[in-house]
Amino acid sequence: MPRYLVTGAAGFIGSKVCRLLLDAGQEVVGIDNLNSAYDPRLKQWRLRQLSGVANFRFEPLDITDLEAVERLFEREAPLAAVLNLAARAGVRPSVANPWAYFQTNTDGTLNLLELCRRFFRGGVRRQRSVRVGVFGERNRVMRPVQARSRREHELFYNRSGGRVRAD
Numbered sequence: 081m082p083r084y085l086v087t088g089a090a091g092f093i094g095s096k097v098c099r100l101l102l103d104a105g106q107e108v109v110g111i112d113n114l115n116s117a118y119d120p121r122l123k124q125w126r127l128r129q130l131s132g133v134a135n136f137r138f139e140p141l142d143i144t145d146l147e148a149v150e151r152l153f154e155r156e157a158p159l160a161a162v163l164n165l166a167a168r169a170g171v172r173p174s175v176a177n178p179w180a181y182f183q184t185n186t187d188g189t190l191n192l193l194e195l196c197r198r199f200f201r202g203g204v205r206r207q208r209s210v211r212v213g214v215f216g217e218r219n220r221v222m223r224p225v226q227a228r229s230r231r232e233h234e235l236f237y238n239r240s241g242g243r244v245r246a247d
């Protein structure tokens with residue numbers, strides 16, 4: 081049975097992705113560092129919803145810890161795919177502490193890409209989905225829009241007079 085690695089498994093999107101994979105009969109290894117960017121009890125609650133499900137395993141792990149993640153890749157090989165949903169999300173805190181964002185979103189992602197390059201015979205396939213939203217307009221419905229490419233994202237941004245930002 082194909083085994084999937086989902087990072088950020090205790091997060092909003094990652095936990096849903098785990099559930100969808102499990103419902104589809106797949107085996108899932110979830111990792112998350114359970115940081116306190118927001119109340120970790122919510123993350124624990126999400127994990128509890130998954131913990132009883134057959135074929136789900138969770139390990140508390142930080143994707144910036146290359147050696148630990150490498151050991152996981154060795155233990156869990158062969159993996160069918162890695163879905164990287166571990167992230168520092170949220171716009172305002174990124175200004176207060178950009179280093180935390182850089183470490184996870186850049187160094188952590190690079191760790192995973194490098195391990196995928198080494199462990200997957202077929203290498204890494206890029207799946208880009210850029211989501212953008214309108215920020216800063218009070219008393220108006222915030223309607224997210226989806227850009228299919230960086231170019232489309234730039235067009236949204238330029239045509240909106242700089243009001244549309246990457247989410």
Ligand SMILES: NC(=O)c1ccc[n+]([C@@H]2O[C@H](COP(=O)([O-])OP(=O)(O)OC[C@H]3O[C@@H](n4cnc5c(N)ncnc54)[C@H](O)[C@@H]3O)[C@@H](O)[C@H]2O)c1
Pocket residue numbers: 087088089090091092093094111112113114115117123141142143144165166167168169183184188211247
């Ligand atoms: N929530 C949305 O509506 C939405 C929409 C589009 C895209 N996204 C993207 O999906 C991704 C996940 O977003 P989310 O809303 O689920 O955020 P989230 O904060 O709920 O989940 C992220 C998870 O990653 C974990 N994490 C953070 N740093 C880590 C690290 N170094 N090692 C291991 N785990 C770590 C956190 O503990 C958290 O559980 C982000 O890239 C976000 O930009 C989210």
